Amino acid sequence: MTADEILKLETYMKKVFGCPALQVRQRPQKDDSAEVYVGDEFIGILFRDDDDEDDTAYQFQMAILDFDLE
Numbered sequence: 439m440t441a442d443e444i445l446k447l448e449t450y451m452k453k454v455f456g457c458p459a460l461q462v463r464q465r466p467q468k469d470d471s472a473e474v475y476v477g478d479e480f481i482g483i484l485f486r487d488d489d490d491e492d493d494t495a496y497q498f499q500m501a502i503l504d505f506d507l508e
Contacts, residue, residue, distance in 0.1 A: 439464065439469060439470070439471065439472050439484075439486055441464070443472075443486070444462050444463070444464060444472050445462075447462050447472065447484060447496060448460065448461060448462035451474070451498075457476060459476050459477045460474065460475070460476055461474070461475045461476075462474055462475075462484060463475060465483075470485060470486050471483050471484060471485045471486065472484045474498065474500075481500055482498055482499055482500035482501070483498075483499050484496055484497070484498050484499075485497045485498075485499065
């Protein structure tokens, strides 16, 4: 992902989730995805899906472990 994409996604996610501490960071050696953090805690991955030539979509994947719910 480009720096411009990452900035746009970070701004959007901060607004949607109401979380100013959210950060979207470039992944080392990967250009189709970015890591999502809240503060220093890693929470998930954003993937770019540009299989359709006309549209680009982004998917956010977050795992929630059962012990995190306690």
